[in-house]
Amino acid sequence: MKADRGVVWTILELLRWTTDYFKAKGVSEPRAAAQVLLAHCLGLERIELYLQYNKPLTAEELASFKTLIRRRLTGEPTQYITGHQEFWSLDFLVTPAALIPRPETEILIEAVLEQVQQPDSPLAKGPVLDVGTGSGVLAVVLARTLPDPWVVALDLSATALALAQENARRLGAADRISFVQGDLSQPLAPGPTFALIVSNPPYVPTGDWQRLPRETRDFEPRAALDGGPDGLAVIRRLISTAHQYLLPGGLLALEMGQGQAEAVLDLIAQQAAYGPAQLRRDYQQIQRVVLVRRSEKA
Numbered sequence: 001m002k003a004d005r006g007v008v009w010t011i012l013e014l015l016r017w018t019t020d021y022f023k024a025k026g027v028s029e030p031r032a033a034a035q036v037l038l039a040h041c042l043g044l045e046r047i048e049l050y051l052q053y054n055k056p057l058t059a060e061e062l063a064s065f066k067t068l069i070r071r072r073l074t075g076e077p078t079q080y081i082t083g084h085q086e087f088w089s090l091d092f093l094v095t096p097a098a099l100i101p102r103p104e105t106e107i108l109i110e111a112v113l114e115q116v117q118q119p120d121s122p123l124a125k126g127p128v129l130d131v132g133t134g135s136g137v138l139a140v141v142l143a144r145t146l147p148d149p150w151v152v153a154l155d156l157s158a159t160a161l162a163l164a165q166e167n168a169r170r171l172g173a174a175d176r177i178s179f180v181q182g183d184l185s186q187p188l189a190p191g192p193t194f195a196l197i198v199s200n201p202p203y204v205p206t207g208d209w210q211r212l213p214r215e216t217r218d219f220e221p222r223a224a225l226d227g228g229p230d231g232l233a234v235i236r237r238l239i240s241t242a243h244q245y246l247l248p249g250g251l252l253a254l255e256m257g258q259g260q261a262e263a264v265l266d267l268i269a270q271q272a273a274y275g276p277a278q279l280r281r282d283y284q285q286i287q288r289v290v291l292v293r294r295s296e297k298a
């Protein structure tokens with residue numbers, strides 16, 4: 001980059017240069033990444049870049065932008081550099097303590113809300129359990145959206161819980177969520193307590209690890225992704241135990257990976273406590289979410 005003393009870069013020139021540079025280096029979504037990083041660096045919204053496109057950068061701004069470019073080139077996800085990711089039209093903080101929220105996970109929320117919003121749904125009042133809350137997206141969105149919610153958000157990671165708690169506070173949901181360190185087996189006492197159990201568990205088969213993009217493999221927490229040899233280790237445990245915590249008629253909603261639907265339906269069919277399961281596809285037509293009710297009979 002011609003960053004020598006005396007050479008002045010405007011916002012527009014820098015966006016063009018960075019987009020081309022990212023493209024040449026194989027960075028995904030090069031234009032968006034350039035915009036998001038430059039806006040972050042200058043403390044602007046993305047749209048404001050274009051309202052001030054002729055504005056020259058100071059030498060300090062240019063130097064700090066170059067640092068961000070270098071970080072992105074190591075594979076660090078844009079979201080960890082800026083510390084933000086939008087989910088369900090809300091601004092969530094993200095750190096390497098938790099997975100970056102994905103658009104697929106919004107499908108899980110849509111599917112759950114469809115069921116909850118049916119007339120006379122016994123699910124509407126909760127309580128809700130989010131297993132492996134990570135950045136807290138499921139817990140926070142459900143706490144903000146359900147009519148009278150009480151949500152318990154579990155995570156094994158204390159740093160993830162702290163992040164989720166901060167997101168809940170910033171998004172006005174903290175008084176409706178209890179954050180608890182643990183997973184389904186501890187420290188919850190068994191007993192039918194919850195109307196809804198939701199989870200985006202780790203489900204990537206260990207053998208697929210090397211095939212993940214380096215943004216994920218080298219930067220996101222492995223505990224949030226690696227689901228054991230067949231990817232189903234945590235899902236299997238959730239399906240075999242969640243019914244003990246669900247009220248009769250209560251709903252279990254899980255995210256899962258490509259090609260796992262058949263095995264997941266089998267796991268559900270092995271448990272007499274569940275009714276028939278439903279699947280939902282994501283934007284790429286991959287079966288991504290499974291929903292199942294605990295039977296009304298105890």
Ligand code: GLN
Nearest residue numbers: 200201202203204224225
């Ligand atoms: N969808 C994520 C990925 O492809 C995986 C999320 C998960 O394991 N819960 O990286």
